Amino acid sequence: MTTGTLIWLALAVLAGALVLVGALARRVPSVADVVHWWLESWLGRLVLLALWAEAGFHVFTQRP
Amino acid sequence: MSSATLSMTTARVPARRVAQIVALLVGAGCASAVGALRRDAPPDRLLVLACAFTVLGAAVRLGHQGQRRSSASWVASSAHAVARFRASRPYDLAVAAWVLVVLAVAGVDLAFLADRSPRDPTLSRLIGDLTAVPAGRAVLFGAWLAWGGWVALGWRRARP
Numbered sequence: 001m002t003t004g005t006l007i008w009l010a011l012a013v014l015a016g017a018l019v020l021v022g023a024l025a026r027r028v029p030s031v032a033d034v035v036h037w038w039l040e041s042w043l044g045r046l047v048l049l050a051l052w053a054e055a056g057f058h059v060f061t062q063r064p
Numbered sequence: 065m066s067s068a069t070l071s072m073t074t075a076r077v078p079a080r081r082v083a084q085i086v087a088l089l090v091g092a093g094c095a096s097a098v099g100a101l102r103r104d105a106p107p108d109r110l111l112v113l114a115c116a117f118t119v120l121g122a123a124v125r126l127g128h129q130g131q132r133r134s135s136a137s138w139v140a141s142s143a144h145a146v147a148r149f150r151a152s153r154p155y156d157l158a159v160a161a162w163v164l165v166v167l168a169v170a171g172v173d174l175a176f177l178a179d180r181s182p183r184d185p186t187l188s189r190l191i192g193d194l195t196a197v198p199a200g201r202a203v204l205f206g207a208w209l210a211w212g213g214w215v216a217l218g219w220r221r222a223r224p
Contacts, residue, residue, distance in 0.1 A: 002183040002184065002185075003183065003184065004176055004181070004183055004184030004185055005185065007172055007184075008172070008185070008187075008190065011165065011168055011169055011172065014165055014168075015165050018158070018161055018162060018165065021158070022158065025154060027154045027155070028154045028155060028157075028158040029155065029158065035215075035219075036219055039215065039218070039219040039220075040131065040132040040133050040138055040219075041131055041132070041133045041134065041135045041137075041138030041139075042128050042131050042134075042135050043135035043138060043139070044135075044138060045123065045131070045215065045216075046123070048215050049119070049120055049123055049212065049215055049216060052119075052208070052211065052212045052215055053116045053119075053120065053212070055208070056112060056115075056116055056205075056208050056212070057112060057113070057116065059191060059195060059204070059208070060098065060103070060108070060112045060195065060201075060204075060205060060208070061103070061104070061108065061109045061112050062103075062104075
């Protein structure tokens with residue numbers, strides 16, 4: 001495993017730990033709280049969907 | 065199975081459940097097809113676009129149904145929501161930690177992009193390696209489609 005891959009792995013573990021803390025600690029907003037807040041309104045939902053569509057088009061149809 | 069038995073069976077299963085199962089099967093089929101196709105092939109682009117527009121169409125079809133707030137009140141109340149969360153110190157720490165992670169990801173990605181060493185992959189190359197394999201491509205596409213479907217249709221509650 002290269003140094004670069006290890007750095008990415010460490011960042012992924014850190015992000016995963018933050019997601020876990022958010023899910024377990026009641027006083028810290030979780031990722032789900034943030035997403036649910038965006039989905040409360042039609043405008044927030046449309047913004048999330050636009051980002052989703054752009055990400056999918058970029059990842060699945062463009063050359064890397 | 066006789067038609068009478070079939071109609072009794074379908075009568076017992078709610079239409080909503082049937083629609084969910086059909087959507088799941090269609091989504092799995094699309095993910096398998098995308099996994100089998102080449103990334104830059106025209107049918108692949110068409111399929112990805114068709115899936116994206118189907119999900120967006122479903123969101124538009126449902127429209128404002130089940131949204132807890134109007135867009136105007138959501139924008140207006142966002143400051144109150146942030147202030148409510150900010151009332152606690154753990155909130156500030158969590159935000160600071162997330163900002164650090166995002167900055168670190170952007171910084172590492174830019175550094176690796178400038179370095180151009182094969183030993184230090186960029187985020188784009190990691191995703192590219194994953195989507196170059198049919199199974200990885202199919203799984204990632206399935207996850208993307210499921211996430212989009214949930215964002216389009218999920219978390220719709222009546223306004224309090």
